[in-house]
Amino acid sequence: MYISTRDNYSAVVASEAIKLGMVPAGGLFVPQRLPRLSLKDLQAMGEGTYQETARKILGLYLEDFSAEAIAACVNQAYGPNFDKQEITPLHQLTDRLYVLELWHGPTAAFKDLALQLMPLLFAQALKNLKVQQEIVILVATSGDTGKAALEGFKDVPGLKIICFYPYGGVSKVQERQMLTTGGNNTYVVGVKGNFDDCQNAVKAIFGDEAFRRVLAEKGMALSSANSINWGRLLPQIVYYVYTYAKLLAKGRIQPGEQVNFVVPTGNFGNILAAWYAGRMGVPVHKLICASNENKVLTDFFRTGRYEKNRPFKRTNSPSMDILISSNLERFLFEITGRRGDLIAQWMKELQEKGTFTVNVKVQEEMRQVLWAGWADEQETLATIKETFAEKGYLLDTHTAVGMKVYRQYQAETADQTVTVLDATASPFKFASSVWEAIRELKDAGKKEPGARASGENKEFEQEFDNEFDLLRKLSVSTGIPVHPALSELKRQPVRHKRVCATGEIKQEIEDILGI
Numbered sequence: 001m002y003i004s005t006r007d008n009y010s011a012v013v014a015s016e017a018i019k020l021g022m023v024p025a026g027g028l029f030v031p032q033r034l035p036r037l038s039l040k041d042l043q044a045m046g047e048g049t050y051q052e053t054a055r056k057i058l059g060l061y062l063e064d065f066s067a068e069a070i071a072a073c074v075n076q077a078y079g080p081n082f083d084k085q086e087i088t089p090l091h092q093l094t095d096r097l098y099v100l101e102l103w104h105g106p107t108a109a110f111k112d113l114a115l116q117l118m119p120l121l122f123a124q125a126l127k128n129l130k131v132q133q134e135i136v137i138l139v140a141t142s143g144d145t146g147k148a149a150l151e152g153f154k155d156v157p158g159l160k161i162i163c164f165y166p167y168g169g170v171s172k173v174q175e176r177q178m179l180t181t182g183g184n185n186t187y188v189v190g191v192k193g194n195f196d197d198c199q200n201a202v203k204a205i206f207g208d209e210a211f212r213r214v215l216a217e218k219g220m221a222l223s224s225a226n227s228i229n230w231g232r233l234l235p236q237i238v239y240y241v242y243t244y245a246k247l248l249a250k251g252r253i254q255p256g257e258q259v260n261f262v263v264p265t266g267n268f269g270n271i272l273a274a275w276y277a278g279r280m281g282v283p284v285h286k287l288i289c290a291s292n293e294n295k296v297l298t299d300f301f302r303t304g305r306y307e308k309n310r311p312f313k314r315t316n317s318p319s320m321d322i323l324i325s326s327n328l329e330r331f332l333f334e335i336t337g338r339r340g341d342l343i344a345q346w347m348k349e350l351q352e353k354g355t356f357t358v359n360v361k362v363q364e365e366m367r368q369v370l371w372a373g374w375a376d377e378q379e380t381l382a383t384i385k386e387t388f389a390e391k392g393y394l395l396d397t398h399t400a401v402g403m404k405v406y407r408q409y410q411a412e413t414a415d416q417t418v419t420v421l422d423a424t425a426s427p428f429k430f431a432s433s434v435w436e437a438i439r440e441l442k443d444a445g446k447k448e449p450g451a452r453a454s455g456e457n458k459e460f461e462q463e464f465d466n467e468f469d470l471l472r473k474l475s476v477s478t479g480i481p482v483h484p485a486l487s488e489l490k491r492q493p494v495r496h497k498r499v500c501a502t503g504e505i506k507q508e509i510e511d512i513l514g515i
């Protein structure tokens, strides 16, 4: 069963928690009881496939799903849509440091690990609950989540997905990725505004009771694919367990030996999954939480004060540009010994004043398991350059933030524990920054891509061509093939052409749904 982090809802089965997404009265669903894995379980999993580990872990958490249903979801989610059979291959960088490549899925970022599976779990949850309604998933995206969600929900029966993105406010490659999505149930709308405008408009629609009633009369209901849904977090626990099991099976660590995980962090989802894996029995020494210049988490773990009131910065690791890390709520719930009353109070303060402070004891508890640091934009680029020059391994900007923070951690602690660094995106997904970082090492004479952001069609094509040329240039000069998710992009037809003003989002939804 799943309970609320704010003690404000009765326990529900997994299907219900996934269907609802979040607790209606505010708060997030967490498992009432955390299952345990023994060392023997981990050793056994080391001999098997990714899919076997996924089935085992999911089975422990989704008690109202049949084993057959789980197997069907897992096998469909992790198949030839990933370009490596291991799904999440491990690359050894030094004798103590491994890079966990989480970007071999269809959109070249780690969100595929969750979003290839979650829509299938969602559809199964609706079946388990005998829900007759058609579910309409609304997504506001600043880039990566949109494409990953569209790919995941594409052609899943009983569901439609409508994705809103800031028109002219995402990279041309990201835009083209979304606009070329196939499927009979996918819709993409460019909104003439910024990401906050999209997100606020979507939130307003979720809160629009009259609109919900109109939809209900038509047999439809709204939901979200946001990372606060337990169905998105759960698939991420799998690769931490699997990675430990594989290190063990290959003899790289001794049975019971602890490891560190370094996680480039935004919404605190991916690192929280690592914490759950630790709680289940994976021997974890430290979780290293890496932020970019939006270092609200680093400050929080160092001072105990969460302070959202600060300038928002656009960085070269945009998927971590976040000032409210939603999943932190789950971590605080567990760290405080499940004090739902405290969590409710802190979240109220965060909403009303943009800040809250935890006491010294809670800070100490957090420090036991977690170390936090951050890297600025120049450090990020310098880390990409150094790593490529020294190891011949190309990092994307997000992963480079993790690498830089790991170096700081080592300098400060001299810790020699075997460490796994999460690589959250393919370097080709953030080609212009990666190229900027390594161009001096390689082919320096060629011209840079053109300036960004415009609404004009001709300029759009020009910019896209420039970005696309850059992928090729990066590939030629590094000898690394372009990620398959990006290499075909130029040839694929644009299927989505909707553009609207911020105030027209609701009409756009009505038009799409035919109401």
Ligand SMILES: *Cc1c(COP(=O)(O)O)cnc(C)c1O
Binding pocket: 109, 110, 111, 144, 227, 264, 265, 266, 267, 268, 269, 270, 271, 319, 320, 398, 424, 425
């Ligand atoms: C979403 C994302 C992150 C941040 O992950 P969280 O789970 O939000 O902490 C990091 N890197 C990339 C490339 C991402 O797309």
